[in-house]
Amino acid sequence: MGEEINDNTGTGSTNTNSNETNGEAADGGVKYYTLEDIRLHNMSNDSWLIIHNKIYDITSFLEEHPGGEEVLLEQAGADATESFEDVGHSTDAREMLEQYYIGELHMDDRIKEKTKVVESKDSGESRCVYLDFYKFNFVYLQKRSLGIFVDMLKKGIT
Numbered sequence: 001m002g003e004e005i006n007d008n009t010g011t012g013s014t015n016t017n018s019n020e021t022n023g024e025a026a027d028g029g030v031k032y033y034t035l036e037d038i039r040l041h042n043m044s045n046d047s048w049l050i051i052h053n054k055i056y057d058i059t060s061f062l063e064e065h066p067g068g069e070e071v072l073l074e075q076a077g078a079d080a081t082e083s084f085e086d087v088g089h090s091t092d093a094r095e096m097l098e099q100y101y102i103g104e105l106h107m108d109d110r111i112k113e114k115t116k117v118v119e120s121k122d123s124g125e126s127r128c129v130y131l132d133f134y135k136f137n138f139v140y141l142q143k144r145s146l147g148i149f150v151d152m153l154k155k156g157i158t
């Protein structure tokens with residue numbers, strides 16, 4: 001199933017129109033779901049998860065999960081990428097994901113997430129701290145080399 005995906009992650013190029021919401025198939029048969037759509041599937045008889053922008057219907061897997069049903073239900077209807085990665089799942093576990101794949105997170109919802117991360121990482125405040133640090137080092141080094149130069153001159157004169 002996973003092979004059918006035309007993964008445009010990061011490009012946000014062609015698949016951003018509203019026709020793709022609510023599970024409607026776009027090009028290549030890939031279905032796109034919004035966060036709103038996914039949020040509704042948070043019950044033991046209807047569980048969806050987002051992992052790395054892909055949507056999985058894990059309803060039939062709940063009872064089989066080696067880590068227990070509870071942890072999956074806590075994440076149902078939401079983005080479980082972080083919890084999934086925190087556990088350090090094996091390659092086998094990652095391959096198992098394919099059989100539960102049903103579609104992709106809508107591009108609009110991905111873009112929002114990415115913007116948020118970029119904003120928080122690259123805050124003006126942290127940039128100021130770096131600039132101050134470099135300015136301080138620059139002035140310090142200038143003074144040091146000037147001192148050494150003056151010393152050399154003095155030694156040369158005497």
Ligand code: HEM
Binds near residue numbers: 072089091093100
């Ligand atoms: C559909 C998604 C998932 C699949 C296919 C999956 C599959 C597996 C598999 C095969 C294992 C056995 C160990 C391994 O091979 O890595 C496992 C263990 C485990 N999983 Fe998942 N898992 C999924 C999602 C999650 C999520 C979202 C969480 C956390 C909220 C989670 C928490 C755990 C825990 C705590 C263990 C037990 C680890 C241990 O005993 O060392 N899993 N999972």
